[in-house]
Amino acid sequence: MLAFCNVTKRFGNITALDDVSLEIAPGEFFGLLGPNGAGKTTLMSLAAGLRTPEAGTVALDGRPVASGASAARRALGLVPQTIALFPELTADENLRIFGELQGLRGPELRTRIDEAFTAAQLTDRRHSLVKTFSGGMQRRLNLVAALLHRPKLLLCDEPTVGVDPQSRNAIFEYLQRLNRGGVTIIYSTHYMEEAARLCSRIGIIDHGKILALGTLDELLVQLPFEDEITFPVDPATAPLVARLAAEGEITAVDGMHRFRPRTGYPLSAFFALTESLNLPPRLFVSQRPTLEALFLHLTGRTLRDA
């Protein structure tokens, strides 16, 4: 549906995107995961036709997006990172303006606006000024404003920044519902939990390059370990740390040891060792590795530090 082919975008001396190639299939919920400044927003703006690349092409259904063709633009909706609304107008007036700019008129526009308010759970506030809304309400309105014309492709550029958990969950559920309804979604975020929860396929981006691409399982398989065990940094666990050094990778972060056993190392051996050292099981948490671990593995930095 959307194809980036050897796309390079520069801003002065800074290369925001470096020879990026990427294809998004119809119906996908694609996550773009990377730290701030990785190139996510640049990629989104190229997809939306807001910028043109120095090299390469961006095509939607085979047609270049940057050519300015109205048909291509009507097929996509953009949810900007910022609250792209007129705060001095009511929610209803905002949606009417953006709907009309998409060519909607009359009863059809009215119906779409009603649907949007229902989806955003803002029907009772539709005639309130946007500037009186909470951050979460503004984010929800910001999202549905991009959907009035029922785009086939929805570009969400970090749509949950600064949103409370309740509104975040509401946005997630709405996006999943849309995706199930056939809307292709590209979702950029620097929260690995969001990408892991929502996206059927994820691209990890840093310094303008796609470092890894695939489903969550496909990505995590790239890690040289299958499990991750964490336990407190404590004098009681010091003998364990000494014994584990030969069995895998062990690091200490924020007062916790993180043990990533080498492939083939049985967990039963680990727990036998803890028993022999009289360490209670409650100290240990075993979990599947995360995208955070993958990013750390790929870049040597955590997403938070990047």
Next chain:
Amino acid sequence: MFWRAKAAVAITFLVPIVLIYLFGHVFGLYRKDSGPVGIPIAVVNLSQEPAALKLIEALKAEKAFRVITTRDLGNGATRPLTEADVRAGLHDNWYRYALILPADLLPDDAFGVRMKFLFNPRNEIEAQTVNGLLQKTVFSNVPQLLGQSLQKRARRFLGDERFERFNRTIANTLADNFGGDREKIYQQAISGDLGFSELNRTEAGKTPAPPPGLRRLDAAPAPNGPDAQSQSSKLEGQKSAAAPPQDQKSSTDIFSQMVKIETEQVAGKEVKNPMAARLVGGYAIMFLLMAVSASATTLFEEKNSGVFQRLLSSPVRPAHILWARFLFGVILGLVQITALFCAGRVFFGLDIFRHAGALFAVALSAAAACSAFGMLVAAISPSAAAANGISTFVVISMSAVGGAWFPVSFMPDYIQTVSKFTLVYWSVEGFTDVLWAGRSLLEVLPTIGILAGIAAGVMAVAVWCFNRGKLFD
């Protein structure tokens, strides 16, 4: 933090300093001699008297005036101005003051001087100043004119032979007792120069001030001036022979009998509130510029909020946004001007319906020029703060240079030239043409054309700058 905000620092320090420097030029503070320069004044000389030419020369010597005595016929040919010419010129604002020296400047049937002063008090300050300067120049030459009148009367009364004998006797007596060339003294005597020309050349060529009793221009009172309000209200809209104020009547009665200057206001006679009609245009355009510039800077807010991203990801193009903003500025300007003029109508009785069509056309073209100016400010500014600083600076300086506050004719020559490149100047001209001079739509078309040209040119530059700027990045 304050020092790192370049726009704030510029507005706080740089803009006021530059404006003070600019105002110095506008108000002529850098000139040794302040005051108006080159105000055009038409002079029609129908008199054969030599003193009339001397009076014209005296007017020409006054730096405040640019004396026009001929009409260009094309191909370098000219002819002397007529009263009909100057009336047309006054109506068309080629000049606002005209002095007519009639054929009977020195009448045969009476002792004294007659002349006519036509004026268009389009600008009050200028009109008052011109009247003051004119009276100084005229009365400096009155003694010579009276001398000629005296000799003329004497020739008529005595006859040529006795007149010649009388003057020869005086010339011989003077030469015998005080020395000098008899023939030269005789020629001076019959020309009416009884030594007054020597008086006028005292103090290194400076002309002396008029007699104390004649400080006010008996003949041409300052229109709408604070101290002449009662008189001017009586004179506006009617022909009048001058009359001195009551408190000076005794000292000037004789002089007013000898010097009769008929005055006539030829424009703005029917204006109900002259002061409002003169001022409203300048202030309207200044407030219009401020409002429209502020409106244009909201482009930055829309960019920062991401609204542009949303709009541009739809079928909307940057050109749509720019032209929509321009049109909004024009409509905002029209509404604001309408509100201002309606307020002028309610509070001051401003006649806005007499030429409503012309007024609307001028307002529309002025609003378009102001809106284009606002777009240009937004186009060349890197941020909203910078745009505010730039527009503050340009609006204030353009209002000063363009004549919104102060008559352009009082500014130095080079500032007057710069003035004509500002939209404020042409807007003020357009509004004054309609509200003061009562011109029709057809008559103000050239001004409207210039404003429309400014709007088109400035908008073209703004679009060019937008296309190369970062507003839509």
